[in-house]
Amino acid sequence: MPGESEPRWRRGARSAAGAVAGAVRRFPFTFATTAVILLVGLGVGGLWDALSDRSWYPNVAYGLPSFEKGRWWTVVTGPLFCATPVDYLPVIVGVVLLCGLAEARMGTRWTAAVTAAGQIGAVLLAALVLFVLRHTAWSWAQDLAGDIDVGISAGVLCAGAVASATLPSPWRQRLRLGLAAYTGVSLLFVGGLDDLEHALAVAGGLAVTHWLRVPHAVRTSGRLSRREWRLLAVAGLILLAAILVVVWLVPGRTLVGDTKGLGGPGWQILAFLVVVGLLVNGLRRGGRTAWRWTVLLCALNALLGLFVAVVYVIGKAFDQEVTVTGAAVFVPTSVVWTAELLVLLAGRDAFQARRPRSRAAKRAAARGDRPPAQSADGSPRERAADLLVRRGGGNLSWMTTWPDNAYFFPEDDSASYLAYRAHAGVAVGLGDPVGAAEHRARTIKRFAEMCDRSGLVPCLFSATAEAAEATDGLGWRSVQVAEDTVIDLPDLEFRGKAWQDVRTALNRAKKDGVEYHLGALAEQPRHVLSQVRGISEEWVGDMGLPEMGFTLGGVEEALDPRMRVGLAMDGDRRIHGVTSWMPVYGTEGVPRGWTLDMMRRRRDGFRPVVEFMIASSCLALREGGAGYLSLSGAPLARTGPAESATVLDRILDQLGGAMEPYYGFRSLHSFKAKFQPRYEPMFLLYRDEADLPRIGLSLLRCYMPSATVRDLLRVPAHRE
Numbered sequence: 001m002p003g004e005s006e007p008r009w010r011r012g013a014r015s016a017a018g019a020v021a022g023a024v025r026r027f028p029f030t031f032a033t034t035a036v037i038l039l040v041g042l043g044v045g046g047l048w049d050a051l052s053d054r055s056w057y058p059n060v061a062y063g064l065p066s067f068e069k070g071r072w073w074t075v076v077t078g079p080l081f082c083a084t085p086v087d088y089l090p091v092i093v094g095v096v097l098l099c100g101l102a103e104a105r106m107g108t109r110w111t112a113a114v115t116a117a118g119q120i121g122a123v124l125l126a127a128l129v130l131f132v133l134r135h136t137a138w139s140w141a142q143d144l145a146g147d148i149d150v151g152i153s154a155g156v157l158c159a160g161a162v163a164s165a166t167l168p169s170p171w172r173q174r175l176r177l178g179l180a181a182y183t184g185v186s187l188l189f190v191g192g193l194d195d196l197e198h199a200l201a202v203a204g205g206l207a208v209t210h211w212l213r214v215p216h217a218v219r220t221s222g223r224l225s226r227r228e229w230r231l232l233a234v235a236g237l238i239l240l241a242a243i244l245v246v247v248w249l250v251p252g253r254t255l256v257g258d259t260k261g262l263g264g265p266g267w268q269i270l271a272f273l274v275v276v277g278l279l280v281n282g283l284r285r286g287g288r289t290a291w292r293w294t295v296l297l298c299a300l301n302a303l304l305g306l307f308v309a310v311v312y313v314i315g316k317a318f319d320q321e322v323t324v325t326g327a328a329v330f331v332p333t334s335v336v337w338t339a340e341l342l343v344l345l346a347g348r349d350a351f352q353a354r355r356p357r358s359r360a361a362k363r364a365a366a367r368g369d370r371p372p373a374q375s376a377d378g379s380p381r382e383r384a385a386d387l388l389v390r391r392g393g394g395n396l397s398w399m400t401t402w403p404d405n406a407y408f409f410p411e412d413d414s415a416s417y418l419a420y421r422a423h424a425g426v427a428v429g430l431g432d433p434v435g436a437a438e439h440r441a442r443t444i445k446r447f448a449e450m451c452d453r454s455g456l457v458p459c460l461f462s463a464t465a466e467a468a469e470a471t472d473g474l475g476w477r478s479v480q481v482a483e484d485t486v487i488d489l490p491d492l493e494f495r496g497k498a499w500q501d502v503r504t505a506l507n508r509a510k511k512d513g514v515e516y517h518l519g520a521l522a523e524q525p526r527h528v529l530s531q532v533r534g535i536s537e538e539w540v541g542d543m544g545l546p547e548m549g550f551t552l553g554g555v556e557e558a559l560d561p562r563m564r565v566g567l568a569m570d571g572d573r574r575i576h577g578v579t580s581w582m583p584v585y586g587t588e589g590v591p592r593g594w595t596l597d598m599m600r601r602r603r604d605g606f607r608p609v610v611e612f613m614i615a616s617s618c619l620a621l622r623e624g625g626a627g628y629l630s631l632s633g634a635p636l637a638r639t640g641p642a643e644s645a646t647v648l649d650r651i652l653d654q655l656g657g658a659m660e661p662y663y664g665f666r667s668l669h670s671f672k673a674k675f676q677p678r679y680e681p682m683f684l685l686y687r688d689e690a691d692l693p694r695i696g697l698s699l700l701r702c703y704m705p706s707a708t709v710r711d712l713l714r715v716p717a718h719r720e
Contacts, residue, residue: 026103026104027099027100027103027104027108028103028108029099029103029108029111029112029115030095030096030099030100030103030111033095033099033115033152034092034095034096036080037080037082037088037091037092037095037152038088038092040080040081041081041082041088044081046081046082046085046088047085047088048085049085050083050084050085051081051082051083051084051150052083052084057148057150058071058148059071059074059077060074060077060078060080060081060150061074061078061081061083061148061149061150062074062075062078062123062127062148062149062150063123063127063147063148063149063193064127064130064131064134064145064146065145065146065147065148066148067127074148075119075120075123075124078123078149078150078151079119079150079151079152079155080150080152081150081151082150082151083149083150083151087151090153091151091152091153091156094153094156094157094160095152095156097160098156098157098159098160098163099111099115099156099159099160101160101163102114102115102159102160102162102163105163105166105167105215105216106162106163106166106214106215106216107215110162110214110215111159111163114155114158114159114162114205114208115152115155115156115158115159116155117155117158118154118155118157118158118159118161118162118201118204118205119152119154119155119158119201120155121158121200121201121204122154122155122158122197122198122200122201122204123154123197125200125204126193126196126197126200129196129200130144130145130196131145133145140191144191144192144193144196147192147193148193149192149193149194149197151194153194153197153198154194154197154198154200154201155201157179157183157198157201157202157205158201158202158204158205159205160175160179160202160205161176161179161201161202161204161205161206161208161209162205162208162209162214163175164176164179164206164209165209165214165217165218166214166215166216166217166218167218168218168475169218169227169228169475170227170228170231170688170690171688171689172218173228173231173232174231174690176206177231177232177235179202180202180206181235181238181239181242182198183195183198183199183201183202184199184239185239185242185243185246186198186199186246187199188243188332189243189246189247189250189259189329189332190246190250226286226347226349226350226452226453227350227452229343229346229347229349229350229351230283230284230285230286230347230350230351231284232343232347233283233291233294233340233343233344233347233351234280234283234284236336236339236340236343237276237279237280237283237294237340238276238280239336240276240333240336240337240340241272241273241276243329243332243333243336244263244264244269244272244329244333245269245273247259247262247263247329248263248264248266248269249263251263259329262329278290279293279294279297283351285425285455285456286350286351286352286452286453286454286455287351287455288351288352290351291344291348291351294340294344295341295344295345297337298337298338298340298341298344299341301333301334301337301338302334302337302338302341304334305330305331305334305335305337305338308330308334350452352453380406380407380409381401381403381405381407383407383409383417384400384401384405384407384417384419384434385401387415387416387417387434387435388400388401388434388585389585389589390587390589391415391416391434391435391436391585391587392585392586392587392592393432393434393584393585394431394432394434394464394584395484395486395584395593395595395630395632396430396431396432396462396551396595396632397431397432397434397584397585398563398582398583398584398595399419399430399431399550399551399553399582400417400419400430400431400434401560402553402557404421404549404705405419405420405421405430406419406420406421406422406427407419407420408420408443408446408447408450410442410443410446410447411446415435415436415439416433416434416435416436416439416443417433417434417435417443418430418433418434418443418444418447418460419431419434420447421550421698421702422456422698423697423698423701423702423705424694424697424698424701425455425456425457425694425698426456426457426458426459426691426694426695426697426698427447427451427454427456427457427458427459428459428460428461428695428698428699428702429444429447429458429459429460429461429463430460430461430462430550430551431460431461431462431463431464431467432460432463432464432466432467433447433467437466440466440467440470441470441471441473441474444460444467444470444471444474444685445474448474448687457686457687457691457694457695457698458686458687459684459685459686459687459691459695460683460684460685460686461481461551461684461685461699461702462481462482462551462633462682462683462684463478463682463683463684463685464680464681464682464683465680465681465683467683467685468683468685471685474687475687476685476686476687477685477686477687477688477689478683478684478685478686479683479684479686480681480682480683480684481682481683481684482633482681482682483633483679483680483681483682484630484631484632484633484679484680484681484682485630485631485632485633485672485673485675485677485678485679486628486629486630486631486677486678486679486680487618487628487629487630487631487675487676487677488627488628488678489618489621489622489626489627489628489629490622490627492618492622494506494615498676499674499676501608501611501674502611502615502674502675504608504611505608505609505611505612505615506612506615506616508606508607508608508612509568509606509608509609509612512570512606513570513571514568514569514570514576514606514609514612515568515569515570516566516567516568516569516612516613516616516617516620517566517567517569518564518565518566518567518616518617518620518621519564519565520561520563520564520565521555521558521559521563521565521580522559522560522561523561524565524567527573528567528569528573528575531574531575532555532558532565532567532575532578532600533555535575535577535578535600535601535602536554536555536578536598536600538602538603539600539601549702549703549704549705550699550702550703551632551703552597552703553580553582553597553598554598555598557580557597557598558578558580558597558598562583563580563581563582563583563597564580564581564583564594564621565578565579565580565581566578566579566580566581566613566616566617566620568605568606568609568612568613568616570606574605575602576601576602576605576606576609577599577600577601577602577605577606577609577610577612577613578598578599578600578601578613579596579598579599579600579610579613579614579617580596580597580598580599581594581595581596581597581617581621581629582594582595582596582597584630590625591625591626592626592627592628593626593627593628593629593630594617594621594626594629594630595629595630595632596614596617596629596630596631596632597632599613610671611674614631614675615675617629618675631672631675631677633682
């Protein structure tokens, strides 16, 4: 009926239809190809019956026999079909992923052209290769020359290979290594006609990226970074594991010979996979120990292969019959072991990370209990604090002087540093580097190099837009994780309707006899300090999760004499609320502003105490010469949706919503809007999307290092 709201299911259907229509407009070739394959399969029954058993199958399938009989049209009809129902799933997934990627990166015309050219070229070239080789004594080529095939998978793989040129490192190398490993292992140890076509398509696609100017291709220096050397080493071990698994699962007559009975017992395969898994985990982190063990393993296998080759050559030279048992597997794996050894030796500088120190040593170093080598400036923490006071820093820089931070001082720059915490193999830098702004990019680059040497993943959390701009030049990515709220003090006046709540709080405090006291918490009487601790403990007890740290301080941090603490106190010396303020130093060694850290209120105290304390702090700190106050940023909260929300933005938005009942980050962010601040974005800066799961785990440990799994799974029934 008119006036009734639209049903939810109808709104959802309309939204889904709009999303599908948008995807079709953006990826027309991908959707058209998928639709044609499915419709043809539905029409001929290929979705449930094998087409290879049909009498008309030779008339639509391509291959050397078809071309010799003049069926050249099969290069057009063959890509429309799949030989068996099982083949439809990998073909459709390949079209969606690889053609979709190519269409997103290169455009529809290039994708269509590359897919068609790759498909036709691979089919014709495979037929030519088999035509030449079938007259030799090679039984594999003789058998394959009589086969025919259908499917568009060769063109799809070619499109993926060409599209790899448009990807930044390390995704470019990952895609190329994945395609090469898949086609190489399949060709050597499965050896079907489609495997030959796939290998030729990928090889041709990669060659095209060097000969033609691919749209939006990413230029490379040609030199391999530490991460790329590690990726190559890891890929070699995974390739060796894949060879053994394929031989064990699908033995048969292949390009390298008959592999039946060469897979070995299952426990042997499992043991090898466990060893490879341990070595891969160490190599991806640049571990020196893993490198040494892998070099030893590669060298033994390479020497064994060399010994067998020498014996074979000598035997042939003296007309002796020499038989190598399991040569179909032994020969190619020996080649891969040798190649892996060469990669490890050539990229040995990428594997310098030593075994991690004990937990006690890590904690001692993080606290700054041990001075850095050849340093007479005290502990790293004291050196960092002194440098911060002299050189100045950002709104969050004072947090770098807190306990549990580790410090990175570039060897070529004694006037800058970056504080970080290491968890789950990730070094989480806290905010921007401290020091001269012109050295920001260099400090971050040196920090990343240190992490590479130590087997850590680098990232910066709660960094400013200036740091994000500096890392753009290093090829890093960024995502906004919070917003800083800044109040400019020189012209601040609590006038107008927007300040009504603040004026009400000030008037109510005056009426109830609540006064504001600003000073150092460490200088307060014992009964005041006891009340502050009690209020803080009450606040922590009300939460469903443990108290957070990292960028959220507490009473212990507020006891630093260089911080300022604001107290709301009535005539009976009863504390109603407490705020702590971190100094933001300028280059003259004097605070140019202050950043809010701790903010606590008594549960049964003066209701608008928080508005009263912040407003009073603005007035008191302005009298002390401060130019602005930062109310700091609430994690996973912002004033509005991102202008162009990515998948990661949406995930963070959902995470912020899930944590809201427990920590109230968004409510806090909305509360700060009462003070009419200006907003400055704060970012997570990282190198690679694949690092994000580990970065997320590391951030969780940074904020809640003592939280147990039970703490994280416990959901409070309600919050008071």
